[in-house]
Amino acid sequence: MRSIEFEGKKIELDEDGYLMNLNDWSDGIAKHLAKEDNCELTDAHWEVINFLRSYYQQYQIAPMIKILVKEIKKTMGADKGNTKYLYQLFPDGPAKQACRYAGLPKPTGCV
Numbered sequence: 278m279r280s281i282e283f284e285g286k287k288i289e290l291d292e293d294g295y296l297m298n299l300n301d302w303s304d305g306i307a308k309h310l311a312k313e314d315n316c317e318l319t320d321a322h323w324e325v326i327n328f329l330r331s332y333y334q335q336y337q338i339a340p341m342i343k344i345l346v347k348e349i350k351k352t353m354g355a356d357k358g359n360t361k362y363l364y365q366l367f368p369d370g371p372a373k374q375a376c377r378y379a380g381l382p383k384p385t386g387c388v
Contacts, residue, residue, distance in 0.1 A: 286301075293377075294377055311378055318378070324357075325349070333379070342360070346360055346371075
């Protein structure tokens with residue numbers, strides 16, 4: 278297990294870099310984690326991150342990529358609900374990378 282220092286607080290991460298405590302999440306934490314990956318979060322990133330946080334709040338699970346694409350397509354349209362678009366935003370894997378920035382657990386299944 279590793280940790281990061283953020284705004285004077287020690288934030289615990291699991292071995293894959295996901296928050297151990299979902300309550301530690303903030304916009305600032307998301308930006309910090311993205312910066313570690315040399316990624317600057319745009320409005321398009323935030324749209325997916327906020328979608329994931331809402332999805333998790335409703336279903337208590339981080340969706341695998343297949344479900345993520347399907348649900349984003351339903352709510353945001355086909356131009357955003359496709360793997361090409363999501364991989365452009367999150368090249369390390371839309372489900373995994375976006376969930377990490379959103380402060381959610383690592384998705385299970387096909388990610």
